[in-house]
Amino acid sequence: MPRADSRDARPDAGRRPAPPDEAALVARVAAADRAAFEALYRAYYPRLRRFLERMTRRLPLVEEVLNDTMMVVWRRAHTYDRVSKVSTWIFAIAYRQALKALSRVDDAVPPADGDEAVPAHAQPESVLQREQWRAHLGQALGALSAEQRAVIELTYYNGYACREVAEIMGCPVDTVKTRMFYARRKLKTLLALNAEDAI
Amino acid sequence: MSGRVLRFEGAAHLEAERLLPWYVNGTLEGEELARIEQHLTECARCQRELTWQRELQAACAGAEAAADAGPALQRLRERLDAEPGGGRRPLFGELRRGWKGSRPWLRWAVAAQFAAVAALAGALAFQGRPALYRTLGAADKPPRAAGDLVVVFDPGLDEAAMRRLLRASGARIVDGPTETGAYVLDVPDGHETGALEALRAARGVVLVERLNADGGK
Known part of the structure; x- marks a missing residue:
């Protein structure tokens, strides 16, 4: 079987121009260069916003967490050690800030009720079926924990390697694989329940 | 889960x-x-x-938020401007947080270090006291204490950066490092306060204090 994808085929790759030397930008931020900080902010705003929206599923929290994240970047830029990529360093901060914010509020996001359902494991064949499947998937994602949603987002959308996801989440690689395993199993169960309800 | x-x-x-x-x-x-x-x-x-x-x-591959970063960035700018130091925390605050977040054994080690530094400072101050008796040829000015400040540099600070810091503050190392990495610095008369403040504001300096609480030599 041919290889599924190259690294460049990750969903968020290709759309984004090659980043400038982000490490140099962070070094300037460490020297209190506000222009460099704002350039970094603008570069990371879309992807952090999306990640935080998907992870927290609480829109009112997103900007607050995003700005808290960048505030930490501003204050702690001198601790960036160039061992990891700038993006994993910033996403790790965002992940921790999001967990902190969620711990202040109730993390239970009630799953939206849905009338429509499609078979879970069957592959959506028509455009309509695909849209329905995605709608149910969105609901099912809402029933996962924030950590599980983060693993899914960082892997399938941001295209990080398993080791990088572990670095962002501050946990061992086996824990990432375990979270992903349970997340997929739960998604399938929820989608299957939707399918049964529809019969 | x-x-x-x-x-x-x-x-x-x-x-x-x-x-x-x-x-x-x-x-x-x-x-x-x-x-x-x-x-x-x-x-x-x-x-x-x-x-x-x-x-x-494929379902996860929706577009990133196209929202304009401008308004959120403006609110962050206001936050930064409203905070003292433009959002950079003062060194003392960083030290206090680091102290609270450190492990108990580390706090004990640092406390022991300060006890050793204090003992060293006391010994130096005692040596610097004028003798109770004086020879006829002795100068009027009492001998100087060897050192004005005690400083602990960040372990990650390289030697070149340490040298730059010392030059900038006009200080020179007269003792140390102790086992725990503290140095005693000598500063020209009248420049102690300036050197103290410069070192406190510098990155790479974990702690700097006067050896004599009254600020004199």
């Missing part, structure tokens, strides 16, 4: 099952990639799983 961490050693199928998400996103390399590709040629279940995960990936 269960707190258990699953161990996936063993069967090729289980390994493939756990690694498929990173096969799908194209980040697998080397032997892991070769094993998955081999397994996929012979496992119908993993082929179905692969198709399902590609659907999942």
Whole structure:
């Protein structure tokens, strides 16, 4: 079987121009260069916003967490050690800030009720079926924990390697694989329940 | 979610099952990639799983938020401007947080270090006191204490950066490092306060204090 994808085929790759030397930008931020900080902010705003929206599923929290994240970047830029990529360093901060914010509020996001359902494991064949499947998937994602949603987002959308996801989440690689395993199993169960309800 | 961490050693199928998400996103390399590709040629279940995960990936691939960063950035600018130091925390605050967040054994070690530094400072001050008796040829001015400040540099600070800091503050090392990395600095008369403030404001300095509480030599 041919290889599924190259690294460049990750969903968020290709759309984004090659980043400038982000490490140099962070070094300037460490020297209190506000222009460099704002350039970094603008570069990371879309992807952090999306990640935080998907992870927290609480829109009112997103900007607050995003700005808290960048505030930490501003204050702690001198601790960036160039061992990891700038993006994993910033996403790790965002992940921790999001967990902190969620711990202040109730993390239970009630799953939206849905009338429509499609078979879970069957592959959506028509455009309509695909849209329905995605709608149910969105609901099912809402029933996962924030950590599980983060693993899914960082892997399938941001295209990080398993080791990088572990670095962002501050946990061992086996824990990432375990979270992903349970997340997929739960998604399938929820989608299957939707399918049964529809019969 | 269960707190258990699953161990996936063993069967090729289980390994493939756990690694498929990173096969799908194209980040697998080397032997892991070769094993998955081999397994996929012979496992119908993993082929179905692969198709399902590609659907999942496609469903996750919606566009990033097209929202303008401007308003949020403006609010962050206001936050930065409103905070003292433009959002940079003063060194004392950093030290206090670091102290609170450190492990107990480390706090004890640092406390022991300060006790040693204090003892050293006391000994130096005692040596610097004028003698109770004086020879006829002795100068009027009492002998200087050897050192004005005690400083602890960040362990990560390199030697060149340390030299720059010392030059900038007009200080020179007259003793140290102690076992715990403290140095005693001598500063020209009248420049003690300036040197103290310069070192306190500098990155790479964990702690700096006067050896004499009254500020004199």
